[in-house]
Amino acid sequence: MIDHMATASPSQLLLAWYDRHARTLPWRVSPDNRKHGEVPDPYRVWLSEIMLQQTTVAAVKSYFEKFVSLWPTVEDLAAAPEEDVMKAWAGLGYYSRARNLKKCAETIAAEHDGRFPADEATLLKLPGIGPYTAAAIATIAFDRHAAVVDGNVERVLTRLFQIETPLPDAKPDIKARMATLTPDARPGDFAQAVMDLGATICTPKKPACGLCPWREICAVQSSPFAETLPRKAPKKEKPTRFGAAFVAVDINTGSVLLRRRPPKGLLGGMTEVPGTEWSEGFIGETALDAVPFAAPWEKQVKQVTHTFTHFHLKLSVFRADLIPTQTTVLAGSWWSSPQELGEEALPTVMRKVLSAALD
Ligand code: SF4
Structure with a gap:
């Protein structure tokens, strides 16, 4: 066991942790089911990623369940009256996302035969899909190698590598490091594993470093310094x-x-x-x-x-x-x-x- 730990790569350490501790989420295929051949539904991955922008998992769950029960496929969503979609979205905020969601579903249905494209470049051309979401769908739904960086990933990686450059200037460095860490095997699970680590162990306050699979290789583990990362450029006052x-x-x-x-x-x-x-x-x-x-x-x-x-x-x-x-x-x-x-x-x-x- 000790030999294995000593020789395991960072991605192997984290994936072994993910196999035991992955969060159960309504849009996710568990690592166990994935090993048994179940593949994620790109529609559900896309829907969850759009909903999760600027919002928490807890806030999104009930909206996600409502959407997939009303519109189980992307074609169903494409055919729905826009007013019904806006009503179902009400309360989730950032309403341009709901309008783009509907437009994107229509484009997938009309121009892609109801199937999400798997490559980042084609995904990026769709309404409401930016670089983050394109990478997330390509990786999580299709297991393509892409560097997925959300707020959780930023926090974990700035600590793991002690990146003290404030955000947003640190973003290119974080993305490059995520690309290097991401393995060729199971890149989708790896991306979700870093997100889970950030959400459950490497939390903004009081990270549970003692339980972290990366504690041996982390630059700041168990020091009060961890909580000060990531650094952020001062925000402008809102009027x-x-x-x-x-x-x-x-x-x-x-x-x-x-x-x-x-x-x-x-x-x-x-x-x-x-x-x-x-x-x-x-x-x-x-x-x-x-x-x-x-x-x-x-x-x-x-x-x-x-x-x-x-x-x-x-x-x-x-x-x-x-x-x-x-x-x-x-x-x-x-x-x-x-x-x-x-x-x-x-x-x-x-x-x-x-x-x-x-x-
Ligand atoms: S050891 Fe601590 S600070 Fe480092 S990645 Fe793990 S939880 Fe975060």
């Missing part, structure tokens, strides 16, 4: 934008007036209550000048705060209880009943608005 949201409630039925956002741009195609533009110069106190129509609007005590990638948002929320009339029918809007509200394609920020006005 804060302000706006107002108007929740009109039908006195008799409890229905709420909703509308669809324009197809392009932030939260494009998602559903919202009427509201103002969001800008740094907006002054909440003058929001009543911007009401969509005259009604007994009342400012709610709760203000909604939400953080997007590039800015923080503070929304003043107004509510009016009324009987719908001609003047309250805005172009492109509709009344959604309390039973239907949960099914609407409402992004998280709008769910917060409704909860501030209705709870």
